[in-house]
Each structure stands twice: as C-alpha cells, then as structure tokens.
Amino acid sequence: MKKLINDPQNVVAESVEGFVAAHADLVIASDNPEELFVSRAGGAVQGKVGLVSGGGSGHEPLHAGFVGVGMLDAAVPGPVFTSPTPDPILAATKAADGGAGVLHIVKNYTGDVLNFETAAELADAEGINVRAVVTDDDVAVQDSLYTAGRRGVAGTVLVEKIAGAAAERGDDLDTVAEIATRVNAGARSMGVALTACTVPHAGKPSFDLGEDEIEIGIGIHGEPGRRRIPLAGADEITDLLLGPIVEDLAVTSGDQVLLFVNGMGGTPSSELYIVYRHARAQLEAKGVTVARSLVGNYITSLEMQGASITVLRLDDELTALYDAPVHTPALRWGV
Known part of the structure; x- marks a missing residue:
C-alpha cells in the first residue's frame, strides 16, 4: 500500500484539519474531536432551513466539500467507509439549526x-424539527x-445542490424536503470499477479484479455489481451503464435532463469526458435534451479507477x- 498518510488511524482527523485550514473562509471544524463535523464559517443562518449530510469518509469531496452557501450547512465525516455515530450527527444538527428546522440528507x-434516525430523535427531544430524505439512486442492485x-x-x-438552493431562497422545511425527495425520485445512477481501492487501515485492496476485468454496477464502497466482464472500450462500457438508467427512469423523447459523469477518484478527467461524450450522444439520439452537465470527481471511492453516470430528469x-x-x-458558480 502506497498512500500519503501518517498513521492510518489518523487519516480522517488529519485530512479534515488540512481541509478546514485550506478553506477557512468557508468552513470550520467542530471543537470536540470526539464529535467531528464541518460546518459553515459564521455559523447557522437564522431563519433558514439547515441541511446536514454525512457518512463514511473516503468519498471526498462528498460531503464536507459541499458545505457552504447554496448547499450544506454541516457535514459529518465518519471513519473511512464507516458511518459516523449519532453524537457527531446530533452536534452537527445543532450547529446547522437556524430556527427553521433541519433536513438530513x-x-x-x-x-x-x-445513526441519522437516532440523531434526529435526540434532536427532536431538544426541540429541533428534523426531517430526513434518504437517497437511493443506484440502479445496479436492489440489495447489497x-x-x-x-x-x-x-x-x-444533486439532491444536496438543489435542496440547498431551495433552503437558501427561504423555502420552509416541508418544501425543502419535498424538493429533495423529488430530485432523488428523478435521478438514477450506475457505476463501473476498473480497479479496486485500498482502505488505509486494511492495507490491501477491498476486492480482487483481474488485470483484464471490470465490475459493472459497483458500489462506492466496493460492493459487488451486476456482473464482472472483460475490459471493453469506453463507448461499450458507457452503454452498459446508461442503458439500465434510461430504462429505469423511463426517459423519453422531449425530456430535459442533467447528465452527470462522476469519477471514482483515480480516473483522469480526459477519460470522464470520453464517457460523457458518448452518453450525451446516446441520449440526444433518443430525442432527450441534455440541458445541464456536470463532469468530475464529486463522490469518489478513495483511489478507485472508474466512473458513474447519473441522469436527472x-x-x-x-x-x-x-x-x-x-x-x-x-462546487462554485454564480458568486
């Protein structure tokens, strides 16, 4: 294992320390390292619905990278590929509460x-109104x-971006939750792994892939996909990802969509744009208008080589x- 780390047990804490130092104008870290979370510099915005998300680390920039104006108010990084416990989630919820309630994504x-359910119950007992939206956009498998x-x-x-904008414009908690639910319902995703990733404290790849094999439908923690196949060209792989998305979402001629090609951490942007090129052409051939686009590494799996495609109606x-x-x-635009 070759990684730019010190002690594997300190990876998350040291990474967060560097992250907030680099972006001190936008974010701060909690004072208590036992309840680690990242929140907006300047604190909760009074009268605005707060947005909190989180989960296991290793998917950066998700979620802390999306804390700021127009997206999240706080993010809770757990250990690598492991959920944070309820205590830091509760602390982040309190920090994000501006009096208009808090949405957990x-x-x-x-x-x-x-753990988010437990934290929401604890927050409710302290008088904070919490709603939750659970994202489940992966079409690769029903269960894992x-x-x-x-x-x-x-x-x-996309849920965090669009719901965050709704909260920023002053929508109430029910409306922000409804919009987040609508985004999740209109989004479908599927990914591919070309290589495995290595969790720092494990010291070895999380699964085995032959040099000429890829995993179609992989999860962001290395969970099994739909099937393992020989390495193919980018266009063929793109078709294997996009086909189930289009079928499941029932995209038809005349629809307007956002096409999001995401890197898993170890794939260069040049390759992501090759995937985007073919995915867009396939959608346009069906009469679908690609009205918005996003390409880059936004939800990763450590250093995994691979990509995912997301289509949002x-x-x-x-x-x-x-x-x-x-x-x-x-993520930054318009300011």
Whole structure:
C-alpha cells in the first residue's frame, strides 16, 4: 500500500484539519474531536432551513466539500467507509439549526440510516424539527451487504445542490424536503470499477479484479455489481451503464435532463469526458435534451479507477435551483 498518510488511524482527523485550514473562509471544524463535523464559517443562518449530510469518509469531496452557501450547512465525516455515530450527527444538527428546522440528507446504507434516525430523535427531544430524505439512486442492485434497497450514490450530490438552493431562497422545511425527495425520485445512477481501492487501515485492496476485468454496477464502497466482464472500450462500457438508467427512469423523447459523469477518484478527467461524450450522444439520439452537465470527481471511492453516470430528469424549477449560486470548496458558480 502506497498512500500519503501518517498513521492510518489518523487519516480522517488529519485530512479534515488540512481541509478546514485550506478553506477557512468557508468552513470550520467542530471543537470536540470526539464529535467531528464541518460546518459553515459564521455559523447557522437564522431563519433558514439547515441541511446536514454525512457518512463514511473516503468519498471526498462528498460531503464536507459541499458545505457552504447554496448547499450544506454541516457535514459529518465518519471513519473511512464507516458511518459516523449519532453524537457527531446530533452536534452537527445543532450547529446547522437556524430556527427553521433541519433536513438530513442520508445515503441509503444501513449504518447511515440508523445513526441519522437516532440523531434526529435526540434532536427532536431538544426541540429541533428534523426531517430526513434518504437517497437511493443506484440502479445496479436492489440489495447489497450494506443496504436494504437501492444504494445512495452520485445522485446525492444533486439532491444536496438543489435542496440547498431551495433552503437558501427561504423555502420552509416541508418544501425543502419535498424538493429533495423529488430530485432523488428523478435521478438514477450506475457505476463501473476498473480497479479496486485500498482502505488505509486494511492495507490491501477491498476486492480482487483481474488485470483484464471490470465490475459493472459497483458500489462506492466496493460492493459487488451486476456482473464482472472483460475490459471493453469506453463507448461499450458507457452503454452498459446508461442503458439500465434510461430504462429505469423511463426517459423519453422531449425530456430535459442533467447528465452527470462522476469519477471514482483515480480516473483522469480526459477519460470522464470520453464517457460523457458518448452518453450525451446516446441520449440526444433518443430525442432527450441534455440541458445541464456536470463532469468530475464529486463522490469518489478513495483511489478507485472508474466512473458513474447519473441522469436527472429536470423541470423548470429544478433547473433554476441547480443554476442558483453556490459557493463551497468543491462546487462554485454564480458568486
């Protein structure tokens, strides 16, 4: 294992320390290292719905990279690929509360769901109104070792962006939750792994792939996909990812969509744009308008080589909210 780390047990703490130092104008870290979370510099915005997300580390820039104006108010990084416990989630919820309630955006993994539920109950007992939206956009599998139902993957970024814009414009908690639910319902994703990733404290790859093999439908923690196949060209791989998305979402001629090609951490942007090129051409051949695009490493799996495709069906309101200004360490436009 070759990684730029010191002690594997200190990876998350040292990474967060460097992250907040680099972006001190946007984010701060909690004072208590036992309840580690990242929140907006300047504290909660009074009268605005707070947005909190989190989960296991190793998916950076998700979630801390999306803390800031127009997206999250706080993010809770757990150990690598392991859910944070309820205590830091509760602390982050308190920090994000501006008096208008807090929305939890939770990827559909058993530990995340249970721990966020517990934190929400504790917050409710302290008088904070909490709602939760669970993201489950992965069409690759219905169940895995980590989830009951579909996994929450790259569509989570779009939920955070669009719901964050709704909160920023002053929508109430019910409305922000409804918009987040609508985004999740209109998004589908599927990924591919070309290589495995190595969790620092494990010291070896999380699964085995032959040099000429790829895994179609992989999860962001290295969970098994739909099938393992010989390495193929980018266009063929793109078709294997996009086909199930289009079928499941029932995208038809005349639809307007956002096309999001996400890197898993170890794939250069040049390759992501090759995937985007073919995915866009295939959608346009079906009469679908690609109205918005996002390409880059936004929800990763450590150093895994691979990519995912997400398609989100848009309407006028969701498009306007996606276009709304955002200023975070990992996503910025309009400001």
